[in-house]
Amino acid sequence: MTSLLIVSFSTLTRDPRVQRQIDLLAPGYEVTTVGFGPRPHPEVTHVELPSGTRAWPSSRQYLLTGRYRRAYWDMSAVRAAREALADRVGAVDIVLANDVNTVPLALWLAPRLGVHADLHEYAPREKEHVLTWRWFIAPYQRWICRICLPEVASVTTVSPGLAAEYTARFGLDVEVVTNASAYEERTPRPTGERIHLLHTGVARANRRLESMIDALREAPASFTLDLLLVPSEPGYIEALRERAADLPAVTFRDPVPYTELVSTVAEYDLSIVVFPATTFNLEHSLPNKLFEAVQARTAVLVGPSPDMADLVREHGLGQVLTGADAGSLRAALQSLTPADVDRYKQAADAAARELSAEHQVDTWQRAIRAIAARG
Numbered sequence: 009m010t011s012l013l014i015v016s017f018s019t020l021t022r023d024p025r026v027q028r029q030i031d032l033l034a035p036g037y038e039v040t041t042v043g044f045g046p047r048p049h050p051e052v053t054h055v056e057l058p059s060g061t062r063a064w065p066s067s068r069q070y071l072l073t074g075r076y077r078r079a080y081w082d083m084s085a086v087r088a089a090r091e092a093l094a095d096r097v098g099a100v101d102i103v104l105a106n107d108v109n110t111v112p113l114a115l116w117l118a119p120r121l122g123v124h125a126d127l128h129e130y131a132p133r134e135k136e137h138v139l140t141w142r143w144f145i146a147p148y149q150r151w152i153c154r155i156c157l158p159e160v161a162s163v164t165t166v167s168p169g170l171a172a173e174y175t176a177r178f179g180l181d182v183e184v185v186t187n188a189s190a191y192e193e194r195t196p197r198p199t200g201e202r203i204h205l206l207h208t209g210v211a212r213a214n215r216r217l218e219s220m221i222d223a224l225r226e227a228p229a230s231f232t233l234d235l236l237l238v239p240s241e242p243g244y245i246e247a248l249r250e251r252a253a254d255l256p257a258v259t260f261r262d263p264v265p266y267t268e269l270v271s272t273v274a275e276y277d278l279s280i281v282v283f284p285a286t287t288f289n290l291e292h293s294l295p296n297k298l299f300e301a302v303q304a305r306t307a308v309l310v311g312p313s314p315d316m317a318d319l320v321r322e323h324g325l326g327q328v329l330t331g332a333d334a335g336s337l338r339a340a341l342q343s344l345t346p347a348d349v350d351r352y353k354q355a356a357d358a359a360a361r362e363l364s365a366e367h368q369v370d371t372w373q374r375a376i377r378a379i380a381a382r383g
Contacts (some may be wrong), residue, residue, distance in 0.1 A: 021046060029372060042092070079148060188368045218251055231257065234260075309329060
């Protein structure tokens, strides 16, 4: 069998996108995974990287003086991976590199047939809202993209907006594999007079989640909002709770395991997927929660983010707000009827197969097959 190494500087068992790659490719290739945490699949060989090692450059001396190659190979996670994989240099057929921070390592491995890069973010602007990141890390990220990405055989990313930016800035031919959820056989749940709203995800201040709470202040009494948030920044969820303390329509729920997420979303009528354009990656995101709502047969409300707006309009999955603020959300709620929500749920049901992971991952399969055909 063709040997394939899948590398990601993430905890693989908690990385849905990498898990989809492994599930797709393990039956047809001799797969070895490299990353943090335990073996992610029973049919693969796993190289576990030491916990606590870093996959971000920390040497300001190297970064400030433009010695980016030194900065990369100095990272503790890269050093650990290099040591663990030294006997595989030139011995692997294909490497699937997740995110730009694994691409130099993948090229160093000198796979016999080539490298495929799957880019989960637009790397040069990943944390552009942080000033020190823009100073120190952004030039380094641009260097990796400029020097390393032209050397790979093929590239995928998560949304059309990110693909277009990689093409415009680095001349790459980039295909899109969205963060779609696995197909689930479900029937849309009829909407009652009381319409239940949900927002799930990581609680980060740059997502301005307080706007959803503020929107409920003058919204019709027929709406309730549940927030199912994963902590990320100290104190932010507590601040949101305090802001909603006088609103009985707003409830905070504990996070649920990823395997239970679609079933949880299916308990609701509308999923709110609204991000302000505080960063380029947020503006052009096609987040997991949008596709989870489709498989849950739940309607969606999205902001004017172009990639999400295009997909929602194309399939009639819900409404696109005029803005990502409380006023725009409140205006949408005031005009929304149970019949509207039922129509959007039926549209989600009609689009569920096309927007499923099973349909999307064909692009990865084609890309890896094309590289394998070189042999």
